[in-house]
Amino acid sequence: MALKDYRPMMERCSNCAGCKFIPFDKVQSLRFAENCPSIGYYNFMTYSARGRFQLSQSLLDGRAEMDETVTDLIHSCTSCGYCDIGCKVTRYNLDVLDHNIEQKAYAVENGKILPGQKPIMDNLAKENSMIPGTKKANRMDWAEGLNMKDLLKEQGEVAFFAGCKYSYTPKLQEVARAAVKLLQGAGVELGTLGAADNCCTGRAKQMGFFQEFEKGANNNIKAFKAAGVKTIVTPCSDCYHSFKRQYAKLGLDVKVLHVVEYIDQLIQEGKLTFTKEVPMTVTYHDPCHLGRLGEDYTPWEGKEKKIFNQIHTWEPRKPRYNGAYGIYDAPRNILKAIPGVKLIEMERIREYSWCCGAGANCQDSNPEFSAWTAGERVTEANATGADVLVTACPWCKDNFDNAVGEDGKTITVLDIIDLVQQAL
């Protein structure tokens, strides 16, 4: 779909504020009621999903133009998808996130990008990684000595995909290694794409760089197919969403599991038991791309149909991604299973979790906005009184780590795999 194809949605938005707040039924306090980081930081209506609908109409009608402010505005969105979920609490016919990303693509097509995005995309083109400064040559260093199959050379059913963040960030590399060992210890035979292990490019799509995304995705799909992969396991929530939802649209037909799903499964099957007590209170951050954006993909092609004169439906029935069936329980089951761990929930959780701020590479392209967003989440975690903020995404962890220590935010941030390690 092109931006103009979203026109009906733009005009059917009723400005209900659902995209700016957590589901109203869930509001517990003034402090943690809002849920769009973009308008939360910038305050102008234009930054909300509703405002973006209005802006798109103006751009399409030629009333506004993509000057520097508008370009910045369009890209000041982490693509966290909450607006989409918030809208779908009551509406059935608006795909708000898709529109926001399409708006970014419209900007990209017209050469309107942010200065901070250029090095990211340059690095992707050159080094197949979306972390500026990282090199393709070093991508698999983290996996040395782990005895995983090289799926370029031999077939394998289960591919372990670390993703750029785990692959290149020293403190996170240990977490990836721990995840591999854990799965191997439970009898899972893992492989990697080796030299063909390249960025999933999901973030490129989040940023509106559709061509780059499709190019990278198609290459990866070919590699997975060639290797006979039937299951992809990843510890990275971004990669998870990319494979499960975005690659599926392009024809990838494999099972995609996040490491937490695998661990949860192993616990349920009795194949993984925790022997050590880990006495701590924790609070869990639902990563956007594992949670509300982690639902299964259902292929669909159809058209709008009106019934009862004007009621919108689709023919055939269109899948509705409203976050209902994201991955929320698996990580919580793990936390419950670890002896000594007490879970205290934040106010904004599950499908209405607050974003960490790292989405769509905003860490690099909009660092202040990204840092503020992370800071908000750390404040919320602090408010629970928990000792530890646990998450299941390296981007979230990294952004939270950077936010801790500022303005009295003192919580410890752990990847859930770290915590699991402590209990083994």
Added chain:
Amino acid sequence: MTLSNEIYQALEAIVGKRNISRNLGVRESYRNVPAQSSAHYGPSEHWTPLPQAVVLPGNTEEVQGVIRICNKYGIEFKASTTFWSTMGYIGGDFAIQMDTRRMKSVTIDQKNMTAIIEPFAIGATVQAEAMKYGLNLNIPGVGCSSSTLANFSSWAAFGPNSISMGAGSENMLGVEWVLPSGEVMRTGSWGAGDGWFCGEGPGPSQRGLLRGIFGAAGTFGVCTKMAVRLHPWPGPKVLPTYGTVPAYKANLGDNFKCYTLCFPNWEAWARSTQYFYECDVLYTGHRQFNMFGRDLKAFMLKIITNPDAQLGDLPKLMEDPYLQEQNKSMKLEYQVIIAGITERDMAYKEAAVDYILKETGGWKNEMMLEKDMHDFALLYLTRLGHKNLNYVMCGAYEGTFGLTGNVWKAIEVAEEAAGMKKHWEQTYTHIAATGGDSSMGGVSSIGGGGSTGWEFFTNFDAYDKESVRGTAKFVDGNQQMHNKYAFGPDFCRWNSDVRHMDGYSYTQEEHNEMFSKAPQPWVFAYQYKIREAINPNNLCGTYVRTLDPSTLEKA
């Protein structure tokens, strides 16, 4: 005329660089198409005017500073909070839009059951904060996503809880207001710094200048702070919402019950409301789900309470004999919540409801007693967080007809109104065919009962211009019926005499022409004088109806 750099810089100096923009793209998002979210003005396809700049003040002093600049340079201004309704948008070309998003605090005085709030404190956040202290507030029918302060000060603000809590104006205590002249007014006890507890006096109440049965929708300046009355909440400190999105539910304990009370005919319906007016039993009373239409409501309820359901499931659902029976059962109905402070209190209230049903031949709808349905409806009506369901079917709606006031008069014409709408649904395709009667509204629009307030939900597609235009014609037809019964303007057109359909304000001459014909023109002449006194430069649009008194004196 455009805003000069000098003026822009003066505004920037007040609110800070970060909180002002004259970027065209930003300004464009501060325009409204009434068909999308009108509130009694429309449907209209036109966009409201483009503001010269958007300003986000953070406190009363900044609001005052901005208004003073506007007075100095003759710039029109309007402040809004959530920007849902067209009312909050400017009405002229040389105008700035104030967005009060940064002002959102809530402070609770538990003992004296009061909350002091700022403009962007929406109903949900005020309620959430109040519930921590065993308190609740009147959330108007527009929903908890709208601004409590804006509703109470500037519009109507009656809703499901008004029968036990009163409507917005009844819940206003002290108010802080920046007048269009740039003066700051603090009403009642607050004016002398004695506290927020009393919004009246000293002597005659100045709040009466700024808010009548409606508020002035911004034409009399910017309300920056308000003390609102709170009410008992014998429930948990946090709503224990459970369930899979979007079918959120809540079990509030044995002292909360939500019923859909059904009646054999309109007379019994009205008699039941009469009983409820007289016995202080209801916590909440609202005809809510009939907004989906007489033909569709039970089926729509099944859709919105099922996480896997969609609107396209309607035709199939409508074949279900059980649901057909339930839909028929709730043909003439409304929803109530009773909340017991104690077990005895609950027992009395249950007995009273049963008594009323017995006396009127009514019954409780069976489907709505099922746990899932009950818990859904209870949460829905308590938090009122699903306002957007007004739009769920087609993307746009208008409230039409508007049978307010005497419930006994309203029921006399209810079937005629329903029939008129049904005829339109069947003859044309402009509006959704929901079954004629789609009226929604409070059992009472005023504390303690005595005045009802209904609107018929008319659903149309804001994207489909034929649908928009056809709906406008439908409203014209309604107006003929309204004229027949001297009901005044159709609900959909309540604001059509305060803003042109093209989004622009009226001229004084146009208002003079309209209101000189009013049954009591001096009502409007006084409003003119008040506007002269507090908005001498006439800077905030024409949502206050005024008549130049000199025209009356000449006559």
Added chain:
Amino acid sequence: MASIKKELVGIVGEQNVIDSPEVLESYSKDQSFATPMMPVMVVKPENAAQVQELVKWANQTKTPLVPVSSAAPHFKGDTVPSVPEAVIVDLSGMNKILSINRQQRMAIVEPGVTYEQLLPALAKEGMTLSVPLTPKANKSVVTSVLEIEPRLNVLHQFNYTEPIRCTEVTYGDGNQIYTGEAGNAPKDLKKQWDLAKWQVHPNGPQMTDMLRMVLQAQGSMGIVTWASLKCELLPTIKKMFLAPAKKSTDLEAFVYKVIWSRFGDKIFMMNRAYLATLLGETREKIAGLKAELPNWVAAVGVSGDIMLPEMKVEGQSKDLEDIAQLTGVPLATSVPGVVGADLNEKVLNPSGATYWKQTAKGAFQDIFFITTLDKTSKFISLMYELAVEAGYPSEDIGVYIQPQHMGTSVHLEFNLPYDAANAVEVKRVKALYEMASREMSKLGAYYARPYGIWCNIQLNKDAQSYVLLQRMKNIFDPNNIMNTGKLTLH
């Protein structure tokens, strides 16, 4: 003067214009400390058209008008002219009950209708009207509601202004409209009734609450010639519970909890002096009661009407006992000196021929203002301190705390009886009244109804409100003829 009389006769008729010295003198003063001022004439209009004519005439001739609706005695100074050459507009002769509608629970009355007249008429229809505490028998209901005298039924006070709904008012500029929803329909009650409109909604008629211009205004903005009133159902069962205490603060938690729970149909607190004065029919009885009564009493009324009254009363009675236990106060249907049922009857019904506050010593001065319950104790302490300073006997200070507006504020009232024939007492009480009024204000007392010296005190604290009040006055009474001198800074 002769020409004034002639012009007035032309408006209201000869029988309704009075200029006898005795009558004029009776209107020149009241029982307060307001400076006496002789009016030049008293007129008694018979209908709204005459009222409008009078106001127009007053504008032309720049004659101050002072509207009065209740018969004497008066106690707050608002009916005493503040400027010379005023004409008293005595509306007590306009005493028709225009309508009683049981279905709508509405009554419409003219200004001369008293509580004594209205309550029995409503009772015939199974209704009653919320009342202030034991009102004067000849008190004008319209004046009582316009001046927002504190009512007993706090939990039905959804609107601060209950029970008044719509009015017919002639403003000081001579224009006459209906306020509230009645202002949106033809200016003819019968025509409105034919349209099934019953003057129920008080707000508006448009974006201005035209009613609020004349509330608490001491007749300084306009004259009301009918008011519609929201009625209550007449109880079929009534009970009253009493909670005694040594200090007022001992009762606060109980009162707050009862208000939060929405139990009962009335609640108030009184100290022994106030209660004794209310109940005692003679000075001797008052003295006897003071010796017997507890220091403080909170009274809660419970009633049932048409909806399962026995179940309601029984349930609420038990729940009140539970609340009392929870908050540590004893609760009973009687305390030494008073039976709850008797007190209930007393407060709900008009006073006898002599207004009850005059029983103790013949004269009295009230000081009242609005505050919140949790602040009342500091005002009470202050009053006792000031009484010592002024030499006023503490045991005579009556205190009444009436929660209002569903509990968000209270009317706090100090009643200071004195013997008007005793110059020493007069001097003392006047000194105490002036000193306490000022000191209470400094502590945060809010004189919402700024009678007498409270006007200067309150308006001096609130410059912006005064500025706006002046603008209101310029709109609704541009020639400043309505009770000239009231609600003005001196």
